[in-house]
Amino acid sequence: MTETLSLIDLFAGCGGMTVGFAREGFRSELAVEFDFAAAATYAQNFGESHTFFGDIADLPDEDIPEVDVVIGGPPCQGFSNLGSRDVDDPRNKLWKEYLRVVAHARPKVFVLENVQRFSKSAEFDLLLAEADHGCIQEYELRWGVLLASDYGVAQRRPRTIVIGSRIGAIDPPTPTHARIAHADLKPWKTVKERIDGLPERPSTTELPVRSTDVFDGTVQGPFSMEELHFGRNPRPMSLERYDHVPPGGGRFDLPDHLLPRCWREKTSGTTDVMGRMKWDAPSLTIRTEFFKPEKGQYLHPQWEANNPARRVNRVITHREAALLQDFPDHYRWCGSKTQIAKQIGNAVPAGLAAAVARQVKAAIAAAGQENDDDGFAEAV
Known part of the structure; x- marks a missing residue:
């Protein structure tokens, strides 16, 4: 034994x-x-x-x-x-x-x-x-x-x-x-092996209203991994930007009229921002602000050049980020959306x-x- x-x-x-x-x-x-x-x-x-x-x-x-x-x-x-x-x-x-x-x-x-x-x-x-x-x-x-x-x-x-x-x-x-x-x-394990099959369009943008007592205080949660599969409400211009980015691409794939001034004037570096993951490769580093596409390669990998209907124009969810960090699907989480993202990215x-x-x-x-x-x- x-x-x-x-x-x-x-x-x-x-x-x-x-x-x-x-x-x-x-x-x-x-x-x-x-x-x-x-x-x-x-x-x-x-x-x-x-x-x-x-x-x-x-x-x-x-x-x-x-x-x-x-x-x-x-x-x-x-x-x-x-x-x-x-x-x-x-x-x-x-x-x-x-x-x-x-x-x-x-x-x-x-x-x-x-x-x-x-x-x-x-x-x-x-x-x-x-x-x-x-x-x-x-x-x-x-x-x-x-x-x-x-x-x-x-x-x-x-x-x-x-x-x-x-x-x-x-x-x-x-x-x-x-x-x-x-x-x-x-x-190498791929993004597809970790997050394929999860709902492409999350049904909510919020965590449930729930709290628990711990360490003589109160914290939001606990939340299941399934409850971490929530989306965001991006602006129409953001959605248009996402739509131009293929797997492995990033800000350099955007047409000039969709580039913010800071990117238009910076013609090199920060190649992974506004990036889209690839199904058949590992992700890049999952940081604490993975829910912001301008911070890295965090767009969902589903995108087909000849079929706009088969493009998932959103960032990965907290659940998907946690799975890419190799947390098990039975894990439970406490905190606000931002606090949980920080926990995931720092792990x-x-x-x-x-x-x-x-x-x-x-x-x-x-x-x-x-x-x-x-x-x-x-x-x-």
Whole structure:
């Protein structure tokens, strides 16, 4: 019988990483999240009793249990290409609180995830220094930039994954999928595999009126994934713009009379905005404002050049975005439409987290077997 491994999830958000680790048999003992609606979503799916809603700096040392694994992604806006890139951004210091928890939890392994450029940052150099002669010096670090689509997620989302281990170095998992299948690699999952068959024209533009009590407060929800399949009411000009964009296309497919001045004067860059997804490929990164087509490639992939009646001129719904982030269809959500979108966009795709979990689980099992063998040898 396989032993259940214990887990702490820091900066847990709505639970994307925990979903992935839970798929591999890990059990969460503590989750920490500062955002009320995200913490409520986490609690709705994994339980309120072990969910700490608040600032991680306010988490008492004595409330930190010893566990097998600590996971989490400190807020990354300061490192993000979409953020200020300010190394002094206080959000970039929160990884030090992450290390405080690691020091008290004494996990065999910790996993830290962040944006692609984190491994090139000054803060990452400080993390390496802590591993060399600081509070995590007994941990060996390995890291890499992993593309979610290489691990069975229908989304091309890159994330830096750092694995720290005191049971022997653990490399990031090797890809299981590729753009073109070869050898032991399966083909990338596609948008079609995740969202095909959902109603093309949502029946509502609103969430149901519902609320629940959590953490001594009240939050909207919980809502089912089906209830997240709501649409918007775009202006006629917006609909006309959408109608000109084929799969894989974007703002450069619009005729001049439909271009806003800012796009007309900017003749290069931002190629994915007002973009339409492709059925037969993974999506690009699902960000927090996926409901705004001017923010990325978020138009529904259904579009036929010779049949205007077979064009779906809308952005993807919250449900479709959550599925492309690899959340299961039984997941439940709390918050307003904007709050839930933020939760979805900030999450780690569950399939990517599961790939890391499998790698960590195998390493822990191997280390345990090695210890058992050593004990047997000594006994003999």
